[in-house]
Amino acid sequence: MLKEIWSHIFEFDKIIIHRHVSPDPDALGSQLGLAELIRCNYKDKVVKTVGFNEPSLAWMGQMDEVCDEDYEGALVLIMDTANSARIDDSRYKLGAKLIKLDHHPVVEEYADINYTDTAASSTSEIVVNLYQANREAYHLQLSQEAASCLYTGIIADSGRFLYDNTTIDTLSAAQLLYSCEINRNKIHENLYRRSLNIVQAQGYVLSQFEVSEAGVAFFKMPLDIQKSYHLTTGTRSALVNTLANIEGILVWVCLFENEDGRIRANIRSNGPIINEVAAKFDGGGHPKASGAMLSKWEDCQGLLDELGEVCLKYKLEV
Known part of the structure; x- marks a missing residue:
């Protein structure tokens, strides 16, 4: 299914990515990480992220300005959201095709394609798996910016690998992201700084x-x-x-x-x-x-x- 999902990403020229309300680092990490992964491999695609800009996580990145017309003929992806009531911005319904990527237990299958992996530590880990499943066939590159977002999501949802949702696959994904020369110390400093x-x-x-x-x-x-x-x-x-x-x-x-x-x-x-x-x-x-x-x-x-x-x-x- 990960290969099928990327085939749709490859097919569409316009892609809009949503996530849940009150975003945490994994919701933002998977959303921004996937957006950057697509942008760095397909310069001609229009890729936008949607949702409230959470001030405490502004260091991770900012959302884009999106109008209703942007959804016409667009592929819409929903990250880290188990049920439709928690999706930030109800305009997700306006797209041409809807895909859900999530690691929570299934509550609602609201998309055309619903991909849920409850064994994954985070939705950011699922995005890494999406990249790995398709990188050879599509000659994909993983940028430092995308890797930083995805690493942040994995670290947060695995509790710095302390939670029991941490698996060998989680550590393998983190190793791959670390190889992209991310600034791990800066990420940890931003993530765990307390005001x-x-x-x-x-x-x-x-x-x-x-x-x-x-x-x-x-x-x-x-x-x-x-x-x-x-x-x-x-x-x-x-x-x-x-x-x-x-x-x-x-x-x-x-x-x-x-x-x-x-x-x-x-x-x-x-x-x-x-x-x-x-x-x-x-x-x-x-x-x-x-x-x-x-x-x-x-x-x-x-x-x-x-x-x-x-x-x-x-x-x-x-």
């Missing part, structure tokens, strides 16, 4: 979080507290792993109030499978890294209770 307000917000989390008897840790961050630390939907993601690697904690949940009053839950696990619970609360994701959406604060306890049950079951099995 003062983030450090202060992490202090708030560490002073406010609670832990249940089942081993579920959680904190609640109302909108006014987020604003007091100058957090945005993009920068608050830096708080998600503040409670990681604490002895006795199996699952941790970050509960953020959104502007519309709903509660965004970022859920992470050191062992128990959590995405099935997240799916019950308007969410989903990976087995050990998921998200959910709750209507109001009062609904949070139901989520925490179900996660507690998963933790207790996990303790009996290990």
Whole structure:
């Protein structure tokens, strides 16, 4: 299927690439990396990226200006997005053909061609696989700029190769990208630099979080507290792993109030499978890294209770 996908990239003269809302480094890395991969091999193609410019990740690159007419006769690719509701910019439907590339468990097959590889650490790794599957047949070159974006996505989603989604294929992909003479130190510096307000917000989390008897840790961050630390939907993601690697904690949940009053839950696990619970609360994701959406604060306890049950079951099995 990777060969079929590139045949469509080769065929179309106009290509527009989308990804999910509230982009993380893998969403941007796969989007910008694929765009640059196509541009550097096909100078005559028009390749554009679409979506909100997340200020905290501006160092990775900027989106393009795209008008409705650009979609006429265009190939549209959606990166790192399991369901259509999370696609940034609904104009993705205006293209001539739609392709989905993703590594999340399948939620919705919304494209003409749906390629999902849940064994991949990241969608950026899938783009590397796409390149490798077609480089000989199409004499493809991988630029330093494309490699830098893809490496950033892999590093972020694999937790610098610490997460258990890291495989031999992940390391092989990283080796290939590193051979493109990327500035690995600069990428790491940009990716893991913390601003003062983030450090202060992490202090708030560490002073406010609670832990249940089942081993579920959680904190609640109302909108006014987020604003007091100058957090945005993009920068608050830096708080998600503040409670990681604490002895006795199996699952941790970050509960953020959104502007519309709903509660965004970022859920992470050191062992128990959590995405099935997240799916019950308007969410989903990976087995050990998921998200959910709750209507109001009062609904949070139901989520925490179900996660507690998963933790207790996990303790009996290990």
